[in-house]
Amino acid sequence: MYKGLTIIFGFLFIGELLSEVFNLPIPGNVIGMILLTFAFLFNVIKLEDVEKEAEFFIRNMSVMFxxxxxxxxxxxxxxxxxxxxxxxxxxxxxxxxxxxxxxxxxxxxxxxx
Incomplete structure (x- = not known):
């Protein structure tokens, strides 16, 4: 569980950092998701590494509204x-x-x- 959360929040942090450092008009969480998508496409990260944690976030998404x-x-x-x-x-x-x-x-x- 810690590995998956570290990966997800790591990409979120990297996206936020890039958005802040380069003063981009794109939100950091969107940049992080794009980077995570490319990491999946280029087999840097396996889906199994974050699948359970992502399903947990999706199941509890209603709290975010x-x-x-x-x-x-x-x-x-x-x-x-x-x-x-x-x-x-x-x-x-x-x-x-x-x-x-x-x-x-x-x-x-x-x-x-």
Whole structure:
């Protein structure tokens, strides 16, 4: 268990460090996940080394949504006063993500079929 947690939190730390040192606009946890993905792809780390710990985090992921939920309740007045721009941005970003993902998958598959 310690090995898996050390690997996961080590990549998180490295990502945070790179983000802070190079003043990157990408969050450190995202950089850490990207680095961990490359470590899997290039067989630097085996999936079995972190599989149990990752499953534990996924099973308990709902706990991570409590602070944002409290934040939404705390700032409900502000959210309500800005509902149109917020929901407009959500709808546009959802549609854009859906279209770009579909085009990217189509590109990877070699064009239309």
């Amino acid at each position: 409590i602070p944002p939920g409290v934040g939404v309740i705390s700032y409900w007045g502000l959210i309500k006063s800005q509902a149109v721009p917020i929901f407009g941005a959500l709808i546009v970003s959802f549609a854009l993500t859906l279209i770009l993902t579909a085009k990217f998958v189509e590109l990877l598959r070699g064009g239309e079929r």
